[in-house]
Amino acid sequence: MFADQSFVGYQLIPYQTLINSSRKQSISEVVDIDLSKNEDSVTSLAIASSTASSVTAFAGINSSQEDQDDGRNDHLRSFLLEYPPQKRKDAEEGRDMGTQTYKGQTAALGRASLFTTSTAAKRETYQRVTRLSKPCKINGGQLGAIATGLAPEGEIVLFDAKTNGPMGPWVEARLPLGQGVEAADVDIIGLNDIDGSPPGTFAVAYCTNYEVHAFSMTLKQESNHEPHFSYGEPHPDVFASKTRPKFRSLRFVTPHLLLISQNRPNRQGADLLLLELSSSYQGKVICRKSLHRGINAATALSVTHLASSDTSQSNQLVVAVAGQDTSIETLTLEYAYSPPYKSLKLKSHTILRSVHPQQITSLSLSTFLPPVAAGPSAPPQYIKLASTSIASTVVVHTFPLIPFPPHSQKSTKRRYVLTSPRRSDAATMGLSIIVSAFAIALGAFFLQAFTEIRGASPEYLGAKGWLSQRVHDYIAIPYILENGTRVAPSIAATCSSSESASASSSSSIFDQITDTLAEVTSSASDTATTAKEILYDTPEEARAAVSSALDAASSAAAELNAASEAYSATASSTISSLTSSVAPRASAASHHVRDLLSRHFKYRQQQPPDSEMHHMVIHDDGESGKLKAGFHRPGKEGSSSEVVKFENLSRKEKEIWKQRLKEAGVWAVDEGEAVLKGVFFGSVAGAVGAAVRGAMG
Numbered sequence: 001m002f003a004d005q006s007f008v009g010y011q012l013i014p015y016q017t018l019i020n021s022s023r024k025q026s027i028s029e030v031v032d033i034d035l036s037k038n039e040d041s042v043t044s045l046a047i048a049s050s051t052a053s054s055v056t057a058f059a060g061i062n063s064s065q066e067d068q069d070d071g072r073n074d075h076l077r078s079f080l081l082e083y084p085p086q087k088r089k090d091a092e093e094g095r096d097m098g099t100q101t102y103k104g105q106t107a108a109l110g111r112a113s114l115f116t117t118s119t120a121a122k123r124e125t126y127q128r129v130t131r132l133s134k135p136c137k138i139n140g141g142q143l144g145a146i147a148t149g150l151a152p153e154g155e156i157v158l159f160d161a162k163t164n165g166p167m168g169p170w171v172e173a174r175l176p177l178g179q180g181v182e183a184a185d186v187d188i189i190g191l192n193d194i195d196g197s198p199p200g201t202f203a204v205a206y207c208t209n210y211e212v213h214a215f216s217m218t219l220k221q222e223s224n225h226e227p228h229f230s231y232g233e234p235h236p237d238v239f240a241s242k243t244r245p246k247f248r249s250l251r252f253v254t255p256h257l258l259l260i261s262q263n264r265p266n267r268q269g270a271d272l273l274l275l276e277l278s279s280s281y282q283g284k285v286i287c288r289k290s291l292h293r294g295i296n297a298a299t300a301l302s303v304t305h306l307a308s309s310d311t312s313q314s315n316q317l318v319v320a321v322a323g324q325d326t327s328i329e330t331l332t333l334e335y336a337y338s339p340p341y342k343s344l345k346l347k348s349h350t351i352l353r354s355v356h357p358q359q360i361t362s363l364s365l366s367t368f369l370p371p372v373a374a375g376p377s378a379p380p381q382y383i384k385l386a387s388t389s390i391a392s393t394v395v396v397h398t399f400p401l402i403p404f405p406p407h408s409q410k411s412t413k414r415r416y417v418l419t420s421p422r423r424s425d426a427a428t429m430g431l432s433i434i435v436s437a438f439a440i441a442l443g444a445f446f447l448q449a450f451t452e453i454r455g456a457s458p459e460y461l462g463a464k465g466w467l468s469q470r471v472h473d474y475i476a477i478p479y480i481l482e483n484g485t486r487v488a489p490s491i492a493a494t495c496s497s498s499e500s501a502s503a504s505s506s507s508s509i510f511d512q513i514t515d516t517l518a519e520v521t522s523s524a525s526d527t528a529t530t531a532k533e534i535l536y537d538t539p540e541e542a543r544a545a546v547s548s549a550l551d552a553a554s555s556a557a558a559e560l561n562a563a564s565e566a567y568s569a570t571a572s573s574t575i576s577s578l579t580s581s582v583a584p585r586a587s588a589a590s591h592h593v594r595d596l597l598s599r600h601f602k603y604r605q606q607q608p609p610d611s612e613m614h615h616m617v618i619h620d621d622g623e624s625g626k627l628k629a630g631f632h633r634p635g636k637e638g639s640s641s642e643v644v645k646f647e648n649l650s651r652k653e654k655e656i657w658k659q660r661l662k663e664a665g666v667w668a669v670d671e672g673e674a675v676l677k678g679v680f681f682g683s684v685a686g687a688v689g690a691a692v693r694g695a696m697g
Contacts, residue, residue, distance in 0.1 A: 018055070018081050021384060021396045031081050033106055038064040043149070044130035045362075048142065048161050054082040056109070058144065058161065060127025068123050074111035075127045076146060081106050114157045114171060115148055125151040132161050133188035133202055141200040141219050143172070143190075147183035154182040156206060160219055173217065173225040181208055185301075189252035191216065194337070203255045205230070207247040212260065214281040230258075230283035231275055241265065249301035253317055256339050258283065261298045261321060270298040272321065272331070272346055276339065289331070289346035294353065295323030304365035304383060306401065308415035316417045318399075319346065320385055322360035328352040328387060330399070334421050349419055352397065356389035363387050368401075374414040376407045381416045455672025464672075473674065617643055617680045618661075627664050643682035646673075657681055 018031035035042075040062035048056040056078065063073045082105050118125050128149030135142045144161035148154050154177030160170040177183060186206040191197035200219035205212065206227070213227035233244050243265035250260045258275040274287035291298065300322040307315050317333040330349040335341065366384040381401040388394050401416040449463035453475055464472060618629045649657065658676075661667035667676065 018083075019386075019394060019396075021386065024398045027394065027396050030084055031106055033079055033081065033108070035061065036064070038066075040064075040126065043126050044128060044146075046130040046132045046144070048078070048132050048144075049135060052083075054080060054105075056080055058130055058132060060130050060146065062126050071117060072113065073115075073123070073125070074113050075125075076114055076130075077111045078109040079107070080109055114146060114159060115151070115155055116153075116174070118152060120152045125149065129183060129186050131186045131188055133190050135162070136190050136199060137193050139199045141190075143188050143202045143204075143217075143219060145186045145188055145204065145206075147186055147206070149182060151182065153177070153179050154208075156183050156186060158204065158217070158225070172219060175206075175225070175227060177208065184208060184247055185249040187250055187252050187258075189255055191255055194255060203252065205250055205252065205258055207250050207260065209246045210244060212247065212250065212258070212275065212283060214258070214277060214283070216281075228281040230277060230281050231285070233262075245271075248298050251301060251303045253303070253333070253335060254337060257335065257341060259301075259303060259317075259319065259333075261301045263297045267296040267324070269293065270295050270321070270323065272319070274333075274341075274344055274346070276341055286341060287344050287346060291321060291323070291329055292327075292348070292351055294325045294327050294351070295321070295329065297324040298322065299324055299360055300363040300387075302363040302365045302385070304368055306368050306370075306383075306416055306418065308370060308413070313413055313415060314421070315415075316419075316421070318349075318365060318383065318418050320363050320365055322355075322363050322387060324359055326354055326356045326358065326360055326389070328355050328360070328363070328385070328397075330385070330418075332417075332419050347419070355387060355395050356391060356393050358389050358391040358393075360387050360389050368416070370416060374403055374416065378403075383418075452672075455674050456670055458669055473677075615680050616678070617682060619682050627661075627666060643680040646676045646679050646681060649681065 017029050017033075019027050020030045021027045042059050042061055044060040046058050048058055050056075059077050059079065060075055061077050062068065062075050067073065115125060115127075126149045127146050129145070129147035131145045133143045142161040144159050145156060146159075147156045156175040156177065157171060158173040158175070160172060183206045186204070188205075189203050191201045191203055192199050197216075198218060200221075201216060202218075203214065203216045204227075205214040207213075210233045211229065212231040214230045215225060215227045217225050233247070236242060236244060245262050245264050248261045248263050248270075250258055253259050253274075256277045258277060260273040260275055262271045262273055264270065270291045272289040272291065273285050275283040276286045277283050298321050302320045304318050305315060306318060314334050314336055317335060319331040319333065321329050321331070323329070329351050331346045332349050333344065333346050335344060364386045366386075368381075368383050371378045371381065383399050383401065385397040385399065386394065387397075399418060401418060402420065403414050404417045404420055405411045405414060445461075448457065449461055449466070451457040452459050452461060452463040453467065453472065467475070616629060618627060644653075646654070646657070654673075658667065658669075658673075661676075662669065
């Protein structure tokens with residue numbers, strides 16, 4: 001909470017009350033002015049002057065209905081309220097001396113009727129707005145303004161407020177607004193103390209529902225008081241909604257800068273506008289600030305200047321806006337005394353919610369008087385915000401101020417602010433860009449590390465070594481990308497059967513040729529023996545036997561040639577069949593190995609760290625270029641000396657195997673080495689390749 005809150009409630013009877021809010025934790029009623037029960041309630045109030053002992057106030061109070069029917073309505077009143085004495089303390093003894101009896105004067109100073117008398121049958125005109133300028137420092141001149149409410153024709157009356165009681169001849173100007181037009185708010189600022197204008201010179205601004213007007217005037221001088229049109233809410237398009245935003249309140253920030261509150265149509269929210277005025281009082285909006293969503297319509301506005309003793313310094317304006325939802329939003333504005341006004345921004349300070357039980361009717365921020373020396377010895381500084389409501393409640397909030405620059409920094413120009421002025425837009429933008437770039441770089445770093453640990457990207461940071469083996473194995477889940485449908489083990493088995501059938505066919509033909517050669521050799525041997533035996537008997541029989549043997553040899557040679565041609569045709573067909581099926585069988589084998597590798601990785605993750613798992617063994621047939629894989633129980637590999645676990649391979653062997661697996665389409669670099677852990681690697685000749693090489697040898 002940025003403010004202390006004090007609360008008081010009072011009965012709804014016609015009187016004025018002076019509230020004591022000197023204590024932060026409580027407020028109390030100290031002075032009352034009883035009003036006539038026949039007269040109307042107080043509709044507006046403004047402080048004319050304040051001293052150490054008393055305060056003079058102007059108020060709008062309608063006369064009784066009987067007096068109004070007779071054509072008399074003294075709606076402007078002035079009152080004097082003297083403060084009660086405060087408790088005195090003996091500085092030396094430090095004891096309370098008690099409170100003196102209150103003997104101050106509390107009285108009505110005067111009354112007057114300044115509005116033009118209405119000729120309407122039903123007279124409901126009341127004093128809607130009462131606004132007074134600050135007294136001039138040179139001659140003490142003070143200008144007052146009042147505006148009508150519920151009048152057939154709206155009117156603003158400007159008068160000299162530096163009097164003991166308002167009188168008719170002291171009216172400075174009358175501004176008729178026209179039929180059905182009323183002033184929503186009026187504000188006045190003295191020019192002599194700011195830009196050196198002649199004494200008694202003031203700038204006046206007022207707003208109706210849709211227009212803002214401004215002009216300057218000097219007390220007790222006949223001059224042109226014709227208002228200048230400064231800014232207006234444009235009419236909507238023909239096909240657009242006929243409703244327009246309405247101006248609710250306005251306040252001078254400087255003679256050339258106006259702060260205006262505006263309510264959107266259909267209670268859709270409220271905005272604050274900064275209107276820069278030229279020397280001819282032509283205005284342009286240089287800043288627009290939307291109030292928080294809870295405020296669907298603004299009901300009151302108040303400002304106070306946290307001025308410094310050095311007019312060359314920037315100043316901070318504190319703004320308070322009341323909403324119809326009984327909340328109050330406070331804002332700050334850093335500004336300079338004179339134009340040009342560059343990069344002005346209203347910054348929200350805090351939101352006070354549910355301040356009153358019913359709608360807030362008025363706000364007032366206290367005037368801040370800076371200490372002479374804003375050093376460490378200066379007492380704590382603060383401002384107060386008072387608010388009233390329809391429920392006849394008063395709430396006072398206290399806002400502490402802070403020195404800027406702080407006392408920890410050496411500075412000869414120190415002032416008090418509600419919030420420390422922020423950096424310039426360029427500095428803020430630069431800082432935002434640096435922070436955003438750092439956040440993006442940090443996010444990219446952690447993303448790269450995470451993908452490396454999971455095995456989804458090549459290693460650049462070496463993030464795998466940042467974790468223990470157990471944690472890494474738990475986190476690292478590689479993304480295994482499939483380039484087609486997984487090949488089931490039955491398909492691989494079918495491919496192996498085809499290879500066995502082809503090898504069996506080649507073996508049967510080979511056996512047939514061998515048998516034929518054996519028969520031919522046996523027949524030739526028998527024929528030669530017969531011829532030798534016959535040769536020793538008679539020449540005629542020998543010649544006949546030799547001729548028969550030659551015929552048999554010729555016949556056997558023809559049969560051997562036919563068998564050889566049949567073998568060549570069969571072998572060529574077998575080799576062509578094997579060649580045409582190399583790619584599908586290689587792809588099937590690759591998918592088979594990849595499937596087993598994925599199953600092994602998932603199986604290893606599901607098993608406890610110390611349990612005995614089935615081992616996966618991958619063999620490489622160096623000549624045929626094929627990979628074979630299978631699962632074996634521990635201790636039953638049969639050739640454990642010929643296989644080595646991946647973790648136990650040398651670095652060079654690991655790279656060779658990874659390259660080999662990558663070429664075979666079984667493993668990708670993006671998958672990482674986690675999927676290969678626990679796999680045994682070896683090298684044996686393939687059965688089919690051995691059969692073919694034996695047949696061709």
